Amino acid sequence: MEIIYDIKNITKKYPSRNIIANKDINLEIYKGEIIALLGPNGAGKSTLIKQMMGLIKPTSGNIHLFGEDIQVNSKFITENVSYYAQDPHAITSLRVWESVYFSSRLKGLNKTSAILEADMLIRQIGLEKYKNDYIKSLSGGQKRLISVALTLTGNPKVLIFDEPTNELDPVKRKKVWEIITNKNKEGATIILVTHNVLEAEQVVDRVAIINEGKIVALDGIKQLKHRIDQRMRLDLSTSDNLITNKLFTSFSEKRPQRLTDHKLRLLIQKDEIVNVINKLTNLNEKFDFDFSLVPPTLEDVYLRLEGGVQTSESIGI
Numbered sequence: 001m002e003i004i005y006d007i008k009n010i011t012k013k014y015p016s017r018n019i020i021a022n023k024d025i026n027l028e029i030y031k032g033e034i035i036a037l038l039g040p041n042g043a044g045k046s047t048l049i050k051q052m053m054g055l056i057k058p059t060s061g062n063i064h065l066f067g068e069d070i071q072v073n074s075k076f077i078t079e080n081v082s083y084y085a086q087d088p089h090a091i092t093s094l095r096v097w098e099s100v101y102f103s104s105r106l107k108g109l110n111k112t113s114a115i116l117e118a119d120m121l122i123r124q125i126g127l128e129k130y131k132n133d134y135i136k137s138l139s140g141g142q143k144r145l146i147s148v149a150l151t152l153t154g155n156p157k158v159l160i161f162d163e164p165t166n167e168l169d170p171v172k173r174k175k176v177w178e179i180i181t182n183k184n185k186e187g188a189t190i191i192l193v194t195h196n197v198l199e200a201e202q203v204v205d206r207v208a209i210i211n212e213g214k215i216v217a218l219d220g221i222k223q224l225k226h227r228i229d230q231r232m233r234l235d236l237s238t239s240d241n242l243i244t245n246k247l248f249t250s251f252s253e254k255r256p257q258r259l260t261d262h263k264l265r266l267l268i269q270k271d272e273i274v275n276v277i278n279k280l281t282n283l284n285e286k287f288d289f290d291f292s293l294v295p296p297t298l299e300d301v302y303l304r305l306e307g308g309v310q311t312s313e314s315i316g317i
């Protein structure tokens with residue numbers, strides 16, 4: 001398999017706040033894959049992406065793109081990689097169509113190809129009827145779609161999206177995922193940072209879970225799910241904070257996760273189900289609550305990390 005990005009021993013320290021945002025990260029990204037970086041707020045995902053884009057320098061370690069050291073040859077990044085930042089800023093004083101057209105021209109397309117590309121991308125993001133409007137007059141979600149279109153201009157080999165579906169309504173989110181998967185089918189390698197685990201799960205091939213600056217799990221989506229599939233997800237819903245507390249204590253050895261004041265989640269082994277159901281039935285006679293038992297999703301792995309578990313070993317994946 002051809003390696004697109006070869007990330008070796010990347011450590012990034014922000015001296016101003018004495019924070020080590022990336023700790024000895026090693027990661028290979030393969031041609032044609034969609035890989036997602038998942039992890040809680042502040043885990044170090046954007047820091048890693050910014051180093052891959054050459055926007056900030058690693059404190060130590062190195063990154064090769066198509067075999068070239070990006071610190072030596074940073075032009076190589078702009079020629080091959082397009083980046084959708086977490087706070088994308090479309091040029092708001094331009095009209096929709098001209099912004100996409102100029103972006104295509106800047107990426108080296110001739111006039112005719114740029115016109116065709118601008119028309120096609122605006123159609124893809126579904127903003128044809130706004131194509132002559134100033135970007136500043138559009139909604140936040142529409143501006144984000146334009147940023148997606150700008151990212152796609154020039155048909156880059158590698159696309160990096162930092163939270164591409166943030167602030168989008170469900171219909172627009174679906175559209176963005178469709179655009180991303182289509183680009184991948186056309187051959188682009190895609191790297192995504194997202195909190196939208198349930199949606200990402202539908203499109204990604206591999207997942208790197210980052211927590212506290214380290215990669216704590218890295219695997220194919222199927223393999224990762226298979227490893228947690230040995231457990232079931234038990235959701236407990238109460239109408240009362242005090243009952244939630246009691247249940248939390250009763251199941252403390254299962255390391256429950258408090259989703260809200262009225263909701264707890266536990267992962268339990270399949271062979272424990274009978275015992276747990278018996279315990280639940282007994283407790284149910286004393287306290288009023290509902291429960292549901294379903295197979296876990298990738299989101300459970302992610303939520304366990306959000307709950308403060310530090311390593312892949314300790315979350316059993």
Ligand SMILES: Nc1ncnc2c1ncn2[C@@H]1O[C@H](COP(=O)(O)OP(=O)(O)OP(=O)(O)O)[C@@H](O)[C@H]1O
Binds near residue numbers: 020041043046048
């Ligand atoms: N320019 C900076 N200067 C100092 N500290 C920073 C800087 N950028 C990020 N950090 C810190 O580095 C850590 C990692 O931040 P980063 O933005 O990489 O996380 P993230 O995983 O992308 O988070 P989120 O999901 O919230 O976007 C955080 O503790 C953050 O406060």
